[in-house]
Structures are given as structure tokens and as C-alpha cells.
Amino acid sequence: MSDTLTPRRRFLAWFSAGLGAVAAAAVGVPVIGFFFAPLMRRPVEAWRSLGPVGRFRIGETVEVRIPSPAPVPWAGEAAEMAAWLRRQGPSEFVAFSVNCTHLGCPVRWMANAQLFLCPCHGGVYYEDGAVAGGPPPRALTQYPVRVQDGNVFLRTSALPLG
Amino acid sequence: MLSRLARLIRAIGHWLEDRTGLWSVSRRLAEHPVPPGTDWRYVLGGATLVAFLLQVATGVALATVYVPSTGSAYQSLQFITHDAPFGRVLRGMHYFGASAMVVLIGAHMSRVFLTGSYKFPREMNWLSGAALLLLTILMAFTGQLLRWDQDGVWSAVVASEQAARIPALGHWLAHLVLGGATVSGPTLSRSFAVHVFLIPALIFAGVGLHLYLVLRTGVSERASIGPAVVDPATYRAWYRNLLDREGQPFWPDAAWRDAVVAVLVVGTVLALALIVGPKPLGKPPDPTIIIASPRPDWYFLWYFAVLAILPRGIEPSVIVLAPLLFGLAVFLLPLVANRGRRTLRHRPWAVVVVAAAVFTIAWYSRLGVRSPWSPDFDARPLTAQAIASSDSAVVAGAALFYARGCEYCHVIDGQGGSRGPDLTDVVHRFDHPQLVARILGGGSIMPAYTGKLSSTELAQLVAFLESRRGSPK
Incomplete structure (x- = not known):
């Protein structure tokens, strides 16, 4: 060799x-x-019914649950996601992502203080989603909402990313 | 009878050795020469390997019951923890084994850095070790996610949000972490595959390379007996000569210390698993449960704290650049500093770097445990005793102080959150117009209360704050 x-x-x-x-x-x-x-x-961007308009009171912000935009049959508890819905007028609604724009932790609506507070790094938002203090770089992300035939609909979309 | 059995066993042994030759090869490897003075400072790498093997063994056991599905993982973890025989202790060992692996790889790396052992010809030993550090961190993260409770779910979200900050590739990486557009079934399944198959395979390969290099280049001699200056032109010949003259077989002259440390590592992990137990499972992994206070496992807590205190302006760059620069520094170190002196006396900055790293991690870990930037969601209304006033405006102001959320972030008489300053003695720092201006206008981390308070409410709140006496600072 x-x-x-x-x-x-x-x-x-x-x-x-x-x-x-x-x-x-x-x-x-x-x-x-x-x-x-x-x-x-692509994420499932679908209009999901949140129920009749009358279920929500003007000036109140409540948590709503909707099917996840990335569904799989075996998802179990992960099949749903949450959003904050605020009724501003007779047929005016605004929906916020629960994810803090800093690092995605779930912000809590504190009804007495009329503020969203983040448990992770202390981000604070006003009732309209604008940043009130802390590390968040942007206002809370909004989901499209519409009222049709007396029902409120929210359009699901992917996890908002910075 | 017994002697016949012994003869038979010996015959089988001889046959196996004749056909495989494994015994003589293993012996030759185990008895490779090491420099004199290979003492207790050389046990950290072996200890890290022991921790890894412990993780493999306990991990395989856990995987026989754990169900990597978002629908069932939580129940299978409950079963492992509360019902399966040995389940609790195995989960505990896997949890503390992970901590041991992180601590030991950090200690090993610090030792190699402090003694300058990464210098010629061991640059690739350092770089393969650095790759193993990265893999260990990825294991720690995916492992935390597999403990699929509320913290597990939110750690997936937080990690993808951090990945998303990286320019250009960010969103792509975030969706790779999540396995889709949001947290869902694939998030857990792929983390499981990565944690159980992909990274362990890479770690086995990395450890193989690392050990091969240790055998090929030999462990570094103590700096005190080495040449004053590492010179690539002469070092190899000098080292070979050292081993020829004074080398000792690794097994058993040095290996006995590794055996002692191996028992200490396993014993400590087992003791902690038995006494403390595994990290308790949090609330169910339901992304619609908003009442959550996500916290990472302790080894990431310092970084979690750093992200809370970085000024808003520089955070977006630091969050991307800091890990990148750390990685670059680790990568370049053996390439740019592979010659010269190894002794600490001539490399005082090495001590400073390690001390600064240890101090930073310890300091911010402590801060992370306290999380003073997080609102105190458990704040209770002030008691009449604490208010200590019969003035109706002061009493109404105290109620507002709680109701409007001031107490989530401010302490009065030891009650409340510490996001903002203690207001017990605010009267000594702010006069009346300043108080009003701050409440209405807010501050960098404080919301503005214009439009949220009527003029009567504002007056009551200010009256309450001004009735607090405190003591001047």
C-alpha cells in the first residue's frame, strides 16, 4: 500500500x-x-366569540379566555389563552394581550387602582394599555375586537414578540 | 467447587480480553501519567462528570413515567412526586443534581481560568469545555421548562421574548423555542426531545472530546513547577520530559481523590433530595391562570434580577450584547492569551474577573429572591392601629392609599411593597406642592394619578401622607 x-x-x-x-x-x-x-x-387568526355585549359592563376590564392560535388536539390546558377585555362604551371594546411587553409575564388588572401590574419586574400600565412605569418598552399589545349581532368577537393572533 | 467456579470466571475473562482487548486498553488509559502534585485542585472536572452521569441515570428513570404532553405532564409529575416509589427522591436528585452540575462546571471553569491551564497546548480543552458550559445552561433551562407547572409555562414565554430581542433572527428563534406561534402542545414536546435526546447526545460527544484532549495533552502541571513562561516552541518537549522523569499513574495515584469527591457529590445530592426534596410543583400549567409570579430556578435568578434593574434606555442592547460579549470573551481567551505566565501573581486580573463574577451572581441572586421591584400583591389595608388618627380625611386617605394601589409599591410603617420609596417619612422629603405634583404627575417608575383621583380624594391622600411622621433621614 x-x-x-x-x-x-x-x-x-x-x-x-x-x-x-x-x-x-x-x-x-x-x-x-x-x-x-x-x-x-401560520397562527390561526380567527374571530372568536366572547359572548353577548351585555355580559360586559362599561368601564370594566375583565379576563376572557379564547382558543389558542396554535391549537393541537392533545394540548390539554394549553389549548386556551387569555386576554384582557375592556368595555369603553356601548359598543366600544378594546382587548389587550396579557403579556407584559418587557418579557412576556402575565400582567394583572388591579381594578381598584385601574392599573395593570406585572409580577416579574414591576411594569405598570394604565387602563388604556399605555406604559405607566417600569421596564416595559411599549404599550400592551392590542387584539382586534369587533361587535357583530350583539356579540363581541376577538381576533386571535400569535404571542406578541418585542 | 469454589475453585472450579473461580477458574471458570477467570477463563471467561481471559477469553473476553483475548477477543476484545478492552481491559488492557482501559488500563493503559487509566494509568496514563500525570504530573507530580496533581492534588485536590484537579477534582472539579471529574466531579462535574459525576454530576452529569447522575443526571443521566435519574433522568432515564424519570422519563419512564413522565409524559411530555401539555395535557398530561403536570399529572405525571404529581404522580412521580407523590405516588411512585422512589419518585420523590429521584425528582429531588435530578433537581439537586442539576444544581450540582451548574455549580461544579462553574467551579471547574474558574479553576482552569485561575491557574492559566487553558494556555498552549490546551486551547481546545478550554473551548470544548466552553461548549459543554453552554450545553449545561441549555439543559438547566429546558429542564426547568419540563417541570411543566405555571413557572414552566411562563419560562417558555419569557425565554421566547428574550430570544425575540435579537435583531433579525429574534422572532424566528422565539418561534423555534415555542414550536409555533404561542405556547402550545409542541412547546413542551420539543423541549423534551431537546432535553432528553439532543443535548445529552451532544454532551456525551463533548465530554468524549474533552477527555480525549485531556489524555492527549495531559493535565496541566501546577504553575509552580512549570516553566516560568509558557512558550509553544519548547513546552511540549518540556512536558514530555517532566512526565518521563516524574510522572505518576493517574490510576490510582490521583484517581482516588476523584473517587472521594464522586461519593461526596452523590452523597450530598442524595441527602438534599431526601431532606429538602424536589422543588415543589407550582399551580397547574394553564396559560389562562393570570395570577402568576413566574420565577426562574436559582441559577437564572441573578439574570432575572439584572433584567429588572437595567435602565430602560440601555436594556435592549444589554440583553443582546452581554451574553454575546461573554461568549466572545470565553471563545477568544485561549486564542489571544495562550502563552506567557500562568501564576496568579502575574495575572492578578484573573482573580478580579472570577471574584467579580461570583460577587455579581451572588448579589443579584439575593436581589432576585427579594424581588423588591415586584408589586406586593398581598398588601392588606392599613389597620386603624397603624393609621392612628381620628381625622376623617386622614382615615379616608389611608383607605385610598390601599384602594388605589399605592400600597402595592410603597411601605407605610412596615406594610406594603418596596418597588417605590418608603413613605413613612415622606413629609421630611416632600413639601405639600411637591407631594401633589408627584402624585398627579408620577415618576419614572410611578404611574401618574391625574384623572384617577378627584380633588377631594387627592386632598385626603395628601392629608394621610402628611400625617405620617416617621423620622427625618
């Missing part, structure tokens, strides 16, 4: 490495594609 790389050996080396790459790609494409598939899937 000599160490010289004859044309035949050179060919066999490249040929073998190439075959290996083909086999790796044949396995790798579906595996990696499967792992990255969630990036391609």
Missing part, C-alpha cells in the same frame, strides 16, 4: 464522501424540516 493519491483513489474518496452526503441529506432534510416546520405554520 502506498500513500500516493492515485486518480483512482482520489475518485473513490470523493465518491464515498459524496455518497455519505447523499445519505445524510436523505435523512437530514425530513428531520430538519420537521424540526423547523412550526416556523412555517
Whole structure:
């Protein structure tokens, strides 16, 4: 056996490495594609009914629960998400994401103080979602809301990201 | 009879050795020479490996019952903790084993840094170790998520929000963490696959490389017996000569200390698991339960605290740049500083760096436990005894102080949250117009109360605050 790389050996080396790459790609494409598939899937942006308008009182902010925008049949407790809904007038509603714009923790509505407070790093928002203090960089994210046939509807969308 | 059995066993042993040769290879590896003076300072890497193996063993056991589904994970964790034989102690060992692995890898890295052992020809030992540190951190994070209670759910959200801050790639990374547009079934399943298959496989490969390099380059000699200056041109020959002259077999001359430390690590983890038990499960993992106070496990708490106190203006850059710069520094260290002196006397900055890191983590961990920036949601109305006044305006003001949320963030007579300053003695710092202006106009972290208080209410609140005497600071 000599160490010289004859044309035949050179060919066999490249040929073998190439075959290996083909086999790796044949396995790798579906595996990696499967792992990255969630990036391609659009969130379910659907109008979800929150119930009749009369259920909500003007000037009040309440938690509402709606189906998750990324549903799977086995989600269990993760099948739903929450939002804050505020009735501002006879047919004016505004809906906020519960996620603090700082790092996503769930903000709490403190009805007495008329403020949203974040338990993680102390972010504070006014009743209209504007930042009142603390680290949040932006106002609370709003979801589209509409009133139709006496019912309130909220349009679900992906987790708001900074 | 017994001697025949012994002969049979010996014969099988000889046959296996003849066909595999594993015994002689293992012996040669175990007896590789180490420099004289390989003492207790050299046990931290082995201890980290012991902690990792402990995690593998307990993790495999837990995985035989744990259900990686958002619908059932919480129930399976309850079952493991309360019903399964040995379940509680196994969860406890896995929890404290994770802590041990994080602490020991940090200690090992600090030791290697302090003794300058990352210098030539061991640069790749350092870099493979740095990769293992990153993998350990990812294990700690995904493990915290797999404890799928309320904290687990929100740690997925917080992590994706942090990832989203990275320019260009952020949203993409966040959706990769979540496995979709929001927290849902795939979030847990993929974290499970990453925690149980992907990262452990990478850690096994990384440990293999790390140990191979340790055998190939040999452990670093104590700086005191080494050459005054590490010079790549002469070091290898000098080291080989040292081993030839004074080398000792690793097994058992040095390995006995590793055995002692291995027992200490396992014993401590087991004792903590038995006495303290696993981290209790929080509320159910239902994203619609808004009443939550998410907190990361202790090893991330210091970073959680840093994110609370960073000024708003610089936070977006720090949150991205700080981890990046740390990673870059760790990566570049052995490449730019691979020669020269190893002794601490000539590298005082190394002590400063390690001391500063330990102090920062300890200080902010403590702060994270107290979380003074978080509102005190459990604040109760002030009692008549605390108000200590019959003036109707003062009494009404005290009620407003609680009702309008002031008490979530301000202490009066030892009651209330510490987000804002203690107002017991505010009268010594603010005069009447200043008090009114601050309440109506707010501050950098305080909401403005214009429009939230009637003029009567404002007067009552101010009357209450001015009735507090405190003592001047």
C-alpha cells in the first residue's frame, strides 16, 4: 500500500464522501424540516366569540379566555389563552394581550387602582394599555375586537414578540 | 467447587480480553501519567462528570413515567412526586443534581481560568469545555421548562421574548423555542426531545472530546513547577520530559481523590433530595391562570434580577450584547492569551474577573429572591392601629392609599411593597406642592394619578401622607 493519491483513489474518496452526503441529506432534510416546520405554520387568526355585549359592563376590564392560535388536539390546558377585555362604551371594546411587553409575564388588572401590574419586574400600565412605569418598552399589545349581532368577537393572533 | 467456579470466571475473562482487548486498553488509559502534585485542585472536572452521569441515570428513570404532553405532564409529575416509589427522591436528585452540575462546571471553569491551564497546548480543552458550559445552561433551562407547572409555562414565554430581542433572527428563534406561534402542545414536546435526546447526545460527544484532549495533552502541571513562561516552541518537549522523569499513574495515584469527591457529590445530592426534596410543583400549567409570579430556578435568578434593574434606555442592547460579549470573551481567551505566565501573581486580573463574577451572581441572586421591584400583591389595608388618627380625611386617605394601589409599591410603617420609596417619612422629603405634583404627575417608575383621583380624594391622600411622621433621614 502506498500513500500516493492515485486518480483512482482520489475518485473513490470523493465518491464515498459524496455518497455519505447523499445519505445524510436523505435523512437530514425530513428531520430538519420537521424540526423547523412550526416556523412555517401560520397562527390561526380567527374571530372568536366572547359572548353577548351585555355580559360586559362599561368601564370594566375583565379576563376572557379564547382558543389558542396554535391549537393541537392533545394540548390539554394549553389549548386556551387569555386576554384582557375592556368595555369603553356601548359598543366600544378594546382587548389587550396579557403579556407584559418587557418579557412576556402575565400582567394583572388591579381594578381598584385601574392599573395593570406585572409580577416579574414591576411594569405598570394604565387602563388604556399605555406604559405607566417600569421596564416595559411599549404599550400592551392590542387584539382586534369587533361587535357583530350583539356579540363581541376577538381576533386571535400569535404571542406578541418585542 | 469454589475453585472450579473461580477458574471458570477467570477463563471467561481471559477469553473476553483475548477477543476484545478492552481491559488492557482501559488500563493503559487509566494509568496514563500525570504530573507530580496533581492534588485536590484537579477534582472539579471529574466531579462535574459525576454530576452529569447522575443526571443521566435519574433522568432515564424519570422519563419512564413522565409524559411530555401539555395535557398530561403536570399529572405525571404529581404522580412521580407523590405516588411512585422512589419518585420523590429521584425528582429531588435530578433537581439537586442539576444544581450540582451548574455549580461544579462553574467551579471547574474558574479553576482552569485561575491557574492559566487553558494556555498552549490546551486551547481546545478550554473551548470544548466552553461548549459543554453552554450545553449545561441549555439543559438547566429546558429542564426547568419540563417541570411543566405555571413557572414552566411562563419560562417558555419569557425565554421566547428574550430570544425575540435579537435583531433579525429574534422572532424566528422565539418561534423555534415555542414550536409555533404561542405556547402550545409542541412547546413542551420539543423541549423534551431537546432535553432528553439532543443535548445529552451532544454532551456525551463533548465530554468524549474533552477527555480525549485531556489524555492527549495531559493535565496541566501546577504553575509552580512549570516553566516560568509558557512558550509553544519548547513546552511540549518540556512536558514530555517532566512526565518521563516524574510522572505518576493517574490510576490510582490521583484517581482516588476523584473517587472521594464522586461519593461526596452523590452523597450530598442524595441527602438534599431526601431532606429538602424536589422543588415543589407550582399551580397547574394553564396559560389562562393570570395570577402568576413566574420565577426562574436559582441559577437564572441573578439574570432575572439584572433584567429588572437595567435602565430602560440601555436594556435592549444589554440583553443582546452581554451574553454575546461573554461568549466572545470565553471563545477568544485561549486564542489571544495562550502563552506567557500562568501564576496568579502575574495575572492578578484573573482573580478580579472570577471574584467579580461570583460577587455579581451572588448579589443579584439575593436581589432576585427579594424581588423588591415586584408589586406586593398581598398588601392588606392599613389597620386603624397603624393609621392612628381620628381625622376623617386622614382615615379616608389611608383607605385610598390601599384602594388605589399605592400600597402595592410603597411601605407605610412596615406594610406594603418596596418597588417605590418608603413613605413613612415622606413629609421630611416632600413639601405639600411637591407631594401633589408627584402624585398627579408620577415618576419614572410611578404611574401618574391625574384623572384617577378627584380633588377631594387627592386632598385626603395628601392629608394621610402628611400625617405620617416617621423620622427625618
